[in-house]
Every structure is written in structure tokens, then in C-alpha cells.
Amino acid sequence: MKLIIQIPCYNEGGTLAVALSALPRYVEGFDSVEWLIIDDGSQDDTVEVAKANGVDHIVKHSGNKGLARAFMSGIDACLKFGADVIVNTDADNQYNADDIPKLVEPILQHRAELVIGARPIETIEHFSPAKKLLQKLGSWVVRVASKTDIPDAPSGFRAINRETAQKLIVFNDYTYTLETIIQAGQKDIAITSVPIRVNEELRPSRLVKSIPSYIKKSIITIVRIFVIYRPFRFFGTIGLILFSLGFLIGLRFLFKYFEGNGSGNIQSLILSSILLGMGFQTLLIAFVADLLSANRKLLEDLRFKTAQSHNINNNKKFRLESEDPKNID
Template sequence: MHGCQPPGFEGELLPKLIIQIPCYNEAETLAIALSDLPRTVTGFDSVEWLIIDDGSTDETVRIAEENGVDHVVRHTSNRGLAAAFMTGIEACLARGADVIVNTDADNQYHAADLPALTLPILQERADMVVGARPISEIEHFSPVKKLLQKLGSWVVRVSSGTEVQDAPSGFRAISRNAAQRVIVFNNYTYTLETIIQAGRKNMRVVSVPVRVNGDLRPSRLVKSIPSYLKRSIFTIVRIFVIYQPARFFGIAAALLFGLGFLIGLRFLYFYLTGTGTGHIQSVILAGALMSMGFQCLLVAFLADVIAANRKLLEDIRYTQRATQGENGSFATARSSKKAEIGT
């Protein structure tokens, strides 16, 4: 197995790093991806591998076991990438991970760059680290896909208040504390939502440049550009509604009420100049738009209350998970010496 050393690391050791890989029918590529993963990384006492079998119908699990995977977590049916990611996070936390690295089974990411992902967390400069691919240099990405990747990353930066350069990247590291606070609502993918959620929760999110390997198979998330565009837009809008509902519905209310008000002023102008006859439709439209705007404003207030309640529930959930982790048999602690891990 390979060893990886982050340059210039000096500090306390963390007992455990777990590398998780969501898998769905990855028998053809998984062995290649696993052969490049490290078994030692400076800053950690142990490095373990965990795969999430998302209802595979091929030999994915057998290949994983034959190539030395430490843990296999299985879904009885295919539930999608986002669900597999969250299942992996829960499994890694239960197994005492201090840092979790997520990567893909198609060997897209250069495993030698894995220490670069964990270093900011080891240095306590970040809670989440996202690997930034050289999008412009990836040959198998079409010009349209490159443009959409950059546009999507820009939208996520604006929505999250972070400086993430490659939001769709699945090559990322997350601290135990941050993992305990993450929850994914979207069924399509976890990549955008986790960054926006981290930013809204004031976690420290940073990007580090990473390299990529040759393309082994077509992307399963990007089956077609129109489909990818539609799903990405829906995902971003949905996340925006979840995490900034007052702003979302407030903007809608302002636009509707403002448009209705302007149309009303137009009718008033014609009426005062004696040419209001025939413009009664403007009054009806203005009234309808302003009424819709007022209703959106009420929705904004209600959504803000619901969002506050959701935040309280997330805080309670985080406290419970953290307490269970501290009291559980898999809990770990920082130590300059090798820690004793409960089993």
C-alpha cells in the first residue's frame, strides 16, 4: 500500500482518517481507485477505507473486499449519490473517524493529493476542504460542461459566502465536528448543498488544487447537458429556499408588488390625463400582482419562522450526535501519541 505525507505538517496526531467511497456498480473501476489510496497519511495514527454499496447488482462488494477495504456499508436498493454520501458520513462517525475524506470510485481524482485535503484540517484552518480540479484543462469535459461547472461554482460561492472554486467536486475532506453538523436534503447530489450549508453555518470552507486522472467511464450524474442544467438549477433554488427562505420569498414579494405598483401608476397617469377608459385591465392586473406580492411577504415571514425552527432542530441533532460520539465506544481524542480506539 502507498503512503502519503503532507509537506511541512507539525502538530498533534489525530487517531483516525477514514476514506469513504460511494459505489454503484463500480466493479470495473473500483480496484483501480483503491490501488492508489494511501494506507498512511502524516498526522493520523490510522487510515481506513469504507465503501457505501448503493444497491449494486455487480461484483462491487467482492472487488472491495478482495482489495482490502476495511468497512462495507450496504443499501438494499439504489438510493442515489446523496443518500450514499450521508450513509457513509454516519458510518464513518460511528467508526470513530476524526477526519473523513470522500472520493469517487472511478479514480477521477489523483489520490496522491489526498494529504493536501487533510492538511488544512490538521492545521485547524478549515472544517471542510474541497479539491479544486483544473476544469479548463480536463480534456473529456465539453466546453458547455466547463462553462456550467464554473457558473455553478460562482452561484454556490454567492449563496454560501465561501471561496470554493470547484463546487461540484466530490474530492473533499471534512472534520468530525463538521460532519456531525451536516445533513443533506437533496436526493440528487450532496456536493452543492453541503458547501452552502457549511457556509450558512459559519464553517470554514477552503479550496485546494488537486489533479485528476484519465476518464475511465462517463459521468453518471451528467447524463446530458440539459438534464444536468435542469437538475443543478433546481438543486440550487431548492437549497436557497431552505437556507434563505425570507430572502427568497422577500425578493419575490418585492418584484410582484413593485410590478403591480408600477402598472397601477400607469393606470393612474392615464386616468388623471383623461384617457383612462379602456385601461381597466391594468387595474385588475395591478391589484392581482400586488395581492400576490403581499401573500409572498406573508410566506416570507412564515418561512423565516420555520427556518428558525429547523435550525433549532439541527442544533439539537448536532448536540445529540456529539454527545453520543463522546460517550460511545468509538469516541476518539487528540493525542500526540497513538490513541486507544474503542471497538
């Protein structure tokens, strides 16, 4: 069993050494523990620090692609290097690395395939009230969309088994945290959370450059999540609201008309017609979006089965080469 701990990095030369010094080289249940960093176009000495501190694998982006792309590049590389379990953590040493054994335990016991480290949000001093509120809001939205009970959805401290890692696809460029949990809920992946500890802040969050920016990006992320993963509910709700408003305004016009005041309420008739038309069209979009969502799921399943077949063929090839007398010293 191999565990690979991956760390997405962007200009993390000042904190990476601290984070790496805390990582374990042995975790019970695994034969080997390796470290991997994803250099997301860093312009400082991140790579040099990683090499000096014994990182086993380095994945480089030619430019800054964003946290979500860095996360997925790391997942792909970990699978390539034969990881059975992948742990994702941050380069700013936010998460307490001593909790890694606790994080992987549900996977080793076959109780879960994806494990999220739940931070003590209320007691983290450097989190502003607005950020705490948004963390709770984001977690609530994810629970509704994914039908899971994860209390800290934005947490990046997580463990993933190999099969689940092969299934994950992230469309969002901003962050991977919310989307991967929703995918887990939709794909019937066994997911759970464990309480973890956090360390003192070494630097301000890169994702939260300012509260207004964080609010804006969080709202966009949440809306996109619903559009992608719950399209029928999203467009259907909007369509029903518009159609219902148009229907009620139309009833009001009819009431006035039969009272003999219809000529003075033509505006209500026009508004009712517009809202009914918009509502009906939005409901049609809901059905089309639902069909597209079903097609996406089929493509994701095909991608997963293709990846599994490729891995099986590679394993067979490896065994055949090992059994060939020419390859024996």
C-alpha cells in the same frame, strides 16, 4: 488520529480496483488509515472487488438510494467507526489520490474544518463546454448562498473533520456537493479549498447522463438550495418584483385616469390589483419561510448537541470498562 477514506459506489466493479489501488494506507499525521465503501444497491461485483482489494468497511443499501444518500450513509458509518477525519472520493478514480495529504493538511493544521479539492476545470479535456459552464454557474450560486469563496463547489473530493461531519444534513437526493458547502457557510464552519489533480476518464459520469438532463437537475438543485437556505431572499425577491410591477402599472392607470382616459385602461387596474395581491402574499410567504428556516437551524443544532452528548457518554463508558479489573487480561 484515524483517517477513513470513503467511496460511494453504484455498479463500480469495473473501476473500483483502480481507484482502491491508488489509495494510501499511511498519511502523515494519522495513526491509522482505513477504507470504506458504500454499496448503493450495486448489481455487479462491486462488493467482491472491494473485499478482494482490502476494504476495511462495507456499508450496503438494499437498493439504489442515490449519491447524496450514499454520501450521508458513509459519513454516519465513518463516525461510528471512530474517524477523526473523513476523506470522500469517487470510485471512477477521477481524483488523484496522491493529493489526499494536501487535502487533509488544512484540517491537521487547524486552519479549516471542511476542505474542498478544486479541480483545474478549464484544462479537463473530457468536460464539455456546457458542463464547464454549469460547473462555474453552480459554484457561483454556492458562493452567493454560502458567502464562501470555493471555486469548485461540485467537486466530490473533500476532507471533513469529525465535528463538522456530525453537523451535516443533506436534503437533496441528487447530489451532496453544493448543499454541504452552503451548510458550512451558514453554520460558521471554517472551509477552504486546495488545488488538486485529476486522472484520465475511466467511464462517463453517472450524474451527467445527458447535457439537457444535467442542466435540468442542476437548475432544480440550485433553486432548491435558495428555497431551503435563503428563503427570505428567494421569496422576498419574487414578492418585491411582483409588487413593484403592480405598483408601476397602478401608477400608469392613475396617470391615464387623471388625464381623462381611465375608462379605457381598466385592464391595467385589474392587472395592477392582481400583481399587488400576489406580491404582498409572496412577501408574507417570505416571512413564514424564514421562520421555518430558523426552526430547522434550531433542530439541526439540537441534533448535533445530542450526537455530541451520545459520543461523550460512549467514551466515558469505554474508559470505565477499560479501568475495570475484570477487563484486564
